[in-house]
Amino acid sequence: MKPLDPRLLRYARTTRLFLAASVVLGAATAGLIIAQATLLAGMLTRAFLGGATLTGLRTPLLLLLAVVLGRTLVAWLQEVTAHRSSAAVKSQLRGRLLARSLRLGPRWLSGERSGELATLATRGIDALDDYFSRYLPQLVLAVIVPLAVGARILLGDWLSAVTIAATLPLIPVFAILVGLTTQRKMDRQWRTLSILAAHFLDVVAGLPTLKIFGRARTQAARIREITDRHRRATMSTLRIAFLSALVLELLSTLSVALVAVSIGLRLVEGGLGLETALLVLILAPEAYLPLRQVGAQYHASVEGLTAASRIFEVLETPAPATGTRSDVPDLARSTLRLEEVTVAYPGRDAPALDTFSLTVHPGETVALTGPSGAGKSTVLSVLLGFVQPDSGRVLVDWDDLGSFDPDAWRARIAWVPQRPYLFAGSVASNIRLGRPDASDTEVRAAAEAANALSFIEALPSGLDTPLGDRGTGLSAGQRQRIALARAFLRDAPLLLLDEPTSNLDGESEAEVIEAVARLKAGRTVVLVAHRPALTALADRTIAVANAEVTA
Structure with a gap:
């Protein structure tokens, strides 16, 4: 599945504004991360090597406090922007889904499961919340923050920058491999959920008939069977999500450890200054963190993307040609x-x-x-x-x-x-x-x-x-x-x-x-x-x- 489905840009134009705002806020986040690391490295160096007191560190402490508040403000703005954009996109998609269903007409609707359409318009579109509030902002950060952090590390220690550049691609590679498996599992889970919704709707509508013919218990057993299949599919997907988080954490931890070992050896030999070493050690985890979070947030957004794919199938179904004349005769x-x-x-x-x-x-x-x-x-x-x-x-x-x-x-x-x-x-x-x-x-x-x-x-x-x-x-x-x-x-x-x-x-x-x-x-x-x-x-x-x- 693509990180960003281009059909979201076509059918929900609010997505474009949201992406533009995410880029601006992501750039601000990257700048604040670098500023925070620079202030921390400078303060620790002055405290341990220069013997600076709290009074002497008052200005950098106040600046650090301002940076922390700035990161909090940016994170809040990201949440607000994401939720408002998500609400607008869901409203647009629901409106387009309803309008398209009406345009396709009763002949098309007669061949569709009403339960599946109801699930698409409610649970399916609501599942896009995680996609907009978590996955897309994290995807933007995964592009901007590693580039900005890597450029800052390169200015201080080129060897650490090369190590990060060599190990950083491993995380998205493994995330893609795990994501493909997750997508197949989620497709199966969504199909099961659609069958469950449609079958439950049919059973409720025909409950008097089932009671009269003594088949209500049989249908209840059938619903339990489908529900159990959905439960197993959901747990299988969650199991893969937890395992993928373990894999990505392990990769990033080993990568940061390589950088830390190299810095430690050169720091002992005197080939690297303490302030630069601290700056690189503080920034290195920040380079890997956004990519790790992308992998984790992807699993939370897959259900919404799976439902969106089905919605786009409906929206792209060719509608019968209609006339435009309004001069209907008497x-x-x-x-x-x-x-x-x-x-x-x-x-x-x-x-x-x-x-x-x-x-x-x-x-x-x-x-x-x-x-x-x-x-x-x-x-x-x-x-x-x-x-x-x-x-x-x-x-x-x-x-x-x-x-x-x-x-x-x-x-x-x-x-x-x-x-x-x-x-x-x-x-x-x-x-x-x-x-x-x-x-x-x-x-x-x-x-x-x-x-x-x-x-x-x-x-x-x-x-x-x-x-x-x-x-x-x-x-x-x-x-x-x-x-x-x-x-x-x-x-x-x-x-x-x-x-x-x-x-x-x-x-x-x-x-x-x-x-x-x-x-x-x-x-x-x-x-x-x-x-x-x-x-x-x-x-x-x-x-x-x-x-x-x-x-």
Whole structure:
């Protein structure tokens, strides 16, 4: 793995400012280290050879105190800069990851593990803290400090400088060898963590089904097995980290010992002055310390880099081309045409749609019927712009749908899916998704038109009643009517309905059908239906079977 992934500079520009600040602070650190060593060597020489007292050493002591305070201030500035930069970079990456996922669309998301994406956006990006707060600043110091310290030692004792120059490269060489092994271990650990997160999310979502069929204990055992694999992978990585720290410490200790032995022999023979000898002995460990710390901090940052690599894979996934036109025609007066549209999903032997053609006239209600898997929902996905045809075209009058900006196109559409998603929030906020700037009066009127107001008023706080994730606390029919209220509030000329009465009891079905009959008035409607009561609302019924359409 590269010490600095260039994609961080491309996707998170804050990194550049952080690196510039790290270079400035690293140079200040190097200067303060040399100043501290020079003051210490001079004071010790004057005290032992010149007999200087504390009074005579007052000025260098005050300067030494100032240098120590300066190093403390620089270290604090490095921490503050690192944490602020890390927070900015994480925010940018999260925003880009979300934006890219939205741009790639539901078709791409259907092939991804939602648990892995959630882990990437949370734990994965948070793991970059160690990379920015520890690894990158130490990497800058590992370049600047040894060069500055080596140059100062060279001016005082060239033989010690040569010894340091000869032994210093051994540390990064061994660090790279250990790092390669660590990277392989961390890749395995991250894969295990992603599997654990995805599996745990699936188990939680399907817990009622597992309980009914008596498989909850089996899945709990499976989670324990994956967790144990993750534990073993983590401990294996930590073991290598501790061993690498031992290797790097041993190398630097032996290298400093070589310098110290050489200085000691020449000091005894009188070939080297005490002040120079002390200066070199104080500075020599400082030349090796940043490189040793780089090796140690690398292990703390590997998880973040591994997650970042996966994030960059998502960010670099080619997104489908989209149009830019915002002049969408009036859909209340436009004819929709699907001309020999073919859509094939990865991993499926047969296409979902094969040369499918359909014409929907303004103000017409068309019902698509047929067995599951025939491609009815795919037709709606194509009209929504979620799926682009592999061949064929979709026309709005005589304009290609692909030439319009997706947001401008969807602003003219109201969509009621088979299983509407309700978010954690109030009933009113969920209805207001249809039009965020709607007033309370308009929200209430939409709920009434969708036959939802009666049960909403029976809730503890009416429209202000908070709902759990996925509309916890409401029945399927109630959730469906809230979705219809969104469509009423949106008041769009094109209405797409995907089996709005599936899995509903007779009473709820009647309420929904009455609301749909009211909603479709004056609009162009394409609906997917299985039940006769819903198809009765249509002007035309299109039977879809095995990707062949019969009117």
